[in-house]
Amino acid sequence: MTTTVPDNEFFRHALSYARERADKPFKHTFFSGEALFVGLNTLKPGQIQAVHVHEENDKIYFVLAGWGEFTVGEEVRTCGPGTLIIAPAGVPHGVKNSGSSPLTFLMVMSPPPGGRS
Numbered sequence: 001m002t003t004t005v006p007d008n009e010f011f012r013h014a015l016s017y018a019r020e021r022a023d024k025p026f027k028h029t030f031f032s033g034e035a036l037f038v039g040l041n042t043l044k045p046g047q048i049q050a051v052h053v054h055e056e057n058d059k060i061y062f063v064l065a066g067w068g069e070f071t072v073g074e075e076v077r078t079c080g081p082g083t084l085i086i087a088p089a090g091v092p093h094g095v096k097n098s099g100s101s102p103l104t105f106l107m108v109m110s111p112p113p114g115g116r117s
Contacts, residue, residue, distance in 0.1 A: 015064055018042045018104045025049060037112035042104045043068065043097035051094035059093060059109045061085040066103035069096045 007013060012030060017040050019026045026042040043049070043066075051071050061070060067080045071094045072087045078098065079085060087093035097103040 014040055014106060015104060018065070018102065020044050020102055032112050035111055037107075037109040039107045039109075040064075040104065041095075041107055042102050043095065044102055045097050045100055048096040049094050051092050053090060053092045054087075054109070054113075055090055057109050057111060057113065058089050059087040059107065061087070061095070062106040062108075064104045064106060066097065066101050067099035068103040068105075069098045071095070 007016070014030075017028045017030075019028070020042055022044070025044075025047050028040040029037070030040065031038040041049070061084070063079050063081050063083045063085075065081055067078060069076055070079050070083075070085045071092070072085060073091050073093075077085075085093075095103070095105075
């Protein structure tokens with residue numbers, strides 16, 4: 001049997017942090033260390049994170065809720081809950097919420113944006 005554990009320093013219920021912003025995608029940072037960055041992103045329908053590239057950072061997206069178009073390299077796929085998207089360093093990637101409800105996903109990057117401390 002699974003028990004819901006209240007949030008603390010080590011355990012979080014990710015979707016309870018999801019919010020929407022009218023002006024741009026919402027971002028929440030769960031962890032930023034020397035080797036790893038973990039955040040939550042929520043995009044309203046129609047919002048995008050433009051295709052961009054991190055030359056020295058690997059990035060992983062994990063969709064928690066909603067549907068969106070994820071671009072990695074030349075490939076574009078519509079992805080929903082449970083989908084893991086991998087964007088290695090140097091490969092262009094981006095996201096568009098093409099659905100009718102919020103798109104929420106975890107984003108993991110290594111090393112963190114801006115490099116190691």
